[in-house]
Amino acid sequence: MQRTDKYKQSQSLKAKINQFFTPETTEGNIIKEAPPVPVKEIFSRFWPFTKHYRKWLFFGLIFIALQPVASSGTVWLLQIFIDHVLDAKNLTPLYWIVLLYFAFSLAAGIFSFLGTFTTNWVGQKFVLALRKHVYEHLQSLSLHFFEGRKLGDIIARLTGDIASIERLIVTGATSALSYIFQLIVFIGMLFIMEWKLALISLIVVPLFYMVTRYFSIRMKMASRERSRRMGAINALTEENFSNISLMQAFNQESNESEKFHHQNLAAYTAKMYKVRLKSVFTPAVSLIETAGTLTVMVFGAILLMQGEVTIGILVAFITLLKRLYSPVRGLSRLLNTIYSASASAERVIEYMEEEPAVTSDSGVMIENDQPGIIFDNVSFKYPNKKRNALSNISFSVKAGETVALVGASGVGKSTILKMLMRFYEPSKGFIYLNNYAVEKVNVQSLRDKISVVFQEALIFDGTVKENIAYGKPDATDEEIIEAAKRADAHEFIEQLSDGYDTNVGQKGRNLSGGQQQRLAIARAIIKEASVLILDEPGDGLDGSTEKRVMKELMQNTVTLMITHNLKTAREADKILYINKGELNEIGTHEELMALNGNYKKLYSDQQGDDKNSAYVMPKLAAE
Numbered sequence: 001m002q003r004t005d006k007y008k009q010s011q012s013l014k015a016k017i018n019q020f021f022t023p024e025t026t027e028g029n030i031i032k033e034a035p036p037v038p039v040k041e042i043f044s045r046f047w048p049f050t051k052h053y054r055k056w057l058f059f060g061l062i063f064i065a066l067q068p069v070a071s072s073g074t075v076w077l078l079q080i081f082i083d084h085v086l087d088a089k090n091l092t093p094l095y096w097i098v099l100l101y102f103a104f105s106l107a108a109g110i111f112s113f114l115g116t117f118t119t120n121w122v123g124q125k126f127v128l129a130l131r132k133h134v135y136e137h138l139q140s141l142s143l144h145f146f147e148g149r150k151l152g153d154i155i156a157r158l159t160g161d162i163a164s165i166e167r168l169i170v171t172g173a174t175s176a177l178s179y180i181f182q183l184i185v186f187i188g189m190l191f192i193m194e195w196k197l198a199l200i201s202l203i204v205v206p207l208f209y210m211v212t213r214y215f216s217i218r219m220k221m222a223s224r225e226r227s228r229r230m231g232a233i234n235a236l237t238e239e240n241f242s243n244i245s246l247m248q249a250f251n252q253e254s255n256e257s258e259k260f261h262h263q264n265l266a267a268y269t270a271k272m273y274k275v276r277l278k279s280v281f282t283p284a285v286s287l288i289e290t291a292g293t294l295t296v297m298v299f300g301a302i303l304l305m306q307g308e309v310t311i312g313i314l315v316a317f318i319t320l321l322k323r324l325y326s327p328v329r330g331l332s333r334l335l336n337t338i339y340s341a342s343a344s345a346e347r348v349i350e351y352m353e354e355e356p357a358v359t360s361d362s363g364v365m366i367e368n369d370q371p372g373i374i375f376d377n378v379s380f381k382y383p384n385k386k387r388n389a390l391s392n393i394s395f396s397v398k399a400g401e402t403v404a405l406v407g408a409s410g411v412g413k414s415t416i417l418k419m420l421m422r423f424y425e426p427s428k429g430f431i432y433l434n435n436y437a438v439e440k441v442n443v444q445s446l447r448d449k450i451s452v453v454f455q456e457a458l459i460f461d462g463t464v465k466e467n468i469a470y471g472k473p474d475a476t477d478e479e480i481i482e483a484a485k486r487a488d489a490h491e492f493i494e495q496l497s498d499g500y501d502t503n504v505g506q507k508g509r510n511l512s513g514g515q516q517q518r519l520a521i522a523r524a525i526i527k528e529a530s531v532l533i534l535d536e537p538g539d540g541l542d543g544s545t546e547k548r549v550m551k552e553l554m555q556n557t558v559t560l561m562i563t564h565n566l567k568t569a570r571e572a573d574k575i576l577y578i579n580k581g582e583l584n585e586i587g588t589h590e591e592l593m594a595l596n597g598n599y600k601k602l603y604s605d606q607q608g609d610d611k612n613s614a615y616v617m618p619k620l621a622a623e
Contacts, residue, residue: 039338042345045352046169049129053122057170060118061177063111068182070108072189075320077101079193083312115178123170131162134348140356143423144383150235157351161227161344168341175334179327186324193317194309200299201321204292205328211288212332215281220339222274227343229267236260242507278336285332289325296321358422363442366434366449371530371558373397373420378429380419388427389415390581397574402559404572406599412581413562417533420560421450433531451529455536455562457516459508464493465500467508467519471527479526487522488548489515534561566603575599 037045050057077097085094135158146154190198240247240256247256300314309317373396380390390412397403405413418424419431422443431438438446451471459467468483469475475483480500484490492515496502508516524532532554550568563569570589577585577592577599585592585599592599 037342037346037349039342042165042342042349043169043173045349046126046130046165046345049126049133050122050170052129053125056118057122057174060115060122061174063115063118064174064178065181067108067111067115067178068185070104070111071323072185072320073104074101074108075189075316075323077104078319079310079312079316081312082315083310087311115174119170119174123166126170127162127166130165131158134158134162134352137352137354140358141354142356142358143418145354150231150239152234152236152238153231154351155238156227156231156234157344157347160230161347164227164341164344165348168338168345172334172338172341175330179330179334182327183324186320186327189320190317190324193313193320194300194303196303197296197300197309197317201292201296201324203295204288207288207291208285208328208332211281211284212335215277215284216335216339218277219274219336220343222270222277223340224343224346226267226270226274227347229263229270231347232263233260233267236263281332281336285329289322289329292325293318293321358425358443363440363445364436365442365445366436370434371399371449372432372434373403373531373558373560374430374432375416376430376432378419378426378431380415380424380427382424388581390419393429393581393583395574395576395583395586397558397560399558400556401573402554402561402571403574403576404569405560405562405576405578406564406566406569406602407578409564411578413578414535415581416578417452417535417560417562420531420533421452422446449529450531450533451524451527451557452533453517453520453524453535457508457513457520459504459511459516459519461504461506463498463501463503464496464519467504468500468522468526471523471525475526480522483522483526484518486525487518489518489522492518530557532557532559534559534563536562536564566606570603577602 077100080093081097084090085097138154138158187198187202190201236256236259240260247253296318300309300317303309304311304314375393375395378390378393379388381388393412393416395403405416407413415424419426420433420438422438422441425439433441433446434449436446460470465477465480468480471483472479477500481490484493484500493500493502502510504510504516504519508519511519534550561568561572569575573588575585575587575589575592576583577597579598585595585597587595593603
C-alpha cells in the first residue's frame, strides 16, 4: 500500500514537472505560424546584408579577440603578486606589477569598447539594410497578399522581428566568436598553469551542453508563439483604432476589448512559459559552475598539500576558472537567443519568399501618347478561388471616350480596373494600353500613363500641398493651386488654418469626406495622365459639384469609370453591364434601354428609388 502511495506521489510530481515545462495553448490565434527554417539557412539568407560592412566587422572581431588576452594578463599578475610579493614578503616587484595590472585592465577596457561599438554599429547598419529590402519587397507584392493579411502583423515583422534577426546574424555571431576566443585563451592559460586541474575543470562541459540544449529548444517554441501573438495584438490594435468611430458608434468597445484581452492573455501565457524556463535555466547553469569550481578547489587543495602547485597558482587558477565560466554561460544564453531570434527570422523569411504577382519590371516603355484601352477575351481567377472573377471580357475604349462599368456589387467591376493597372495578371486573354500589351510593359511606365481616383479617398498624413503633389512630386505651387481649383477644392483649402500647408492628419482625419475626395481628384488632375480610372469618384460630392468636377477631370483622357449612379453612367459614351464576372450588355444608354435587359431593369429600379426617396418629415404634433 505504501509503495502504491509513493508511486502515485512520484507520478503526480512527474506530471507537475512535465506541466511546468510544457507550453500552455490558447485557441483563436488570428496569425498563422510561419514555416520552420533551419538556422544554417537563416544565416545564408541574411548574411549577405552585411556585405558592405564586413571589413569593420573584421576589425571589431580583432578587438574582441584581444580583450581576453589583456584580461588574462591580470590573472597572471595576480599569481605573481601572491607568490612573489605576499608569500615571499618582497615588495620589490610590486611597483611594476601595479603598473602592468593597470595597463592590462586599461587595454582590456579599450578593446572591449572598440569591439562592442564596432559590432553594434555594423548590427544597426544590417537592420537598416534588411528593413529597407523587406519594405521594398513588400511594396512589390500583389494586392492579394495584403488583402489576406493583418496590417499590424506586417508592421510587427518589419520592425520587431527584423531587430531580433540582428541579434542572431551580427550581435549573436560576433558574441559567439568572442566567447570562443575567450574560451581558447582561458583554457590555454589553465593548461599552462596546471594541466591536471584544467582537465578536471572541463568535466562539467557536457552538463552545460545538455542543459542548454534542453532549454533552448523549448525557448524557441515559446519565442515563436509569443512573436505570433504579438503580431495578432498589433493587428487588432491597428484595426480597432483605425476604425474607432465605427467601434464607438456601434457600442462594440467591450467586444473588441474582449478580443484584445484574449490575444494579450495568449502573449502573456507564451511569455510566462519562457520565464519559467529561464527561472530554472539560470540557477541550473550556476549550479553546474559551482560544482566545477568546488571540484577544482578540492583537487587543488590536494595538489597544494602535495607541493605540486603554489597558493598563487591555485588562487589564479580559480579566478581564471570563474572567468572561463562567463563565456560558457554566455554561449548558453546565446544559444537561447539564437533559437528565439530564429523564430523571428522564420516570420520575415515567409514574407521574403512571397513572389511579386507582376515580374516584368524590365519590360518595354510606353513611348506614344495615343490613349486607348482594349480587353481581348480576358479571364481571371483570384488565388484559392474556385470560380472566375472575370470570364471572357472583351471591349475597347478609344481616345476621348468615357466608358462606365455598371452592375451589382462584387460582380468584377473593380477587378477590371485592377487588371488594367497590373495589380493582377490575366488568367487568359490580353489587355492593351495605348496599343501596348500590358504584360510586356514596364510596370512603372504603365502606371505613369494612368491616373486613378478610388472610391475611398486615400489621403496620407501630411500637408494639403503634399497630398495633391503626390500625383506629380515635382509640381510647382502654381500647378498645385490650379489642380485644386479644377477639383473645386481651392476655396475650402484657403479657409484652412494654414492653407495649403495645413496638416490633414492620418488618413485625412482633419478633413470631411467631401474634402478628402476633392484632394484625391486634384491629385489625379495634376498627374495629367492620358488614361483615367474612376471608382465611384462622386461619393462625398453633391450633384452639381460632381458634374462640374468630373468635366474638368475627364478632359482629353480615356476614362474608365465604375459608378452605381446611373444618372452619371448615362452621360458616358459607352456603358458596360457586368454580371457575375461576365459582360452581359454593352452600348450607349439609349441602346441598352432599347434592349430591355438587365440595365433597363436596374435603371428603372433606381429611378423608382429616387422618386420614393422624396420624403418630407411630417410636422410634430403640438404638445
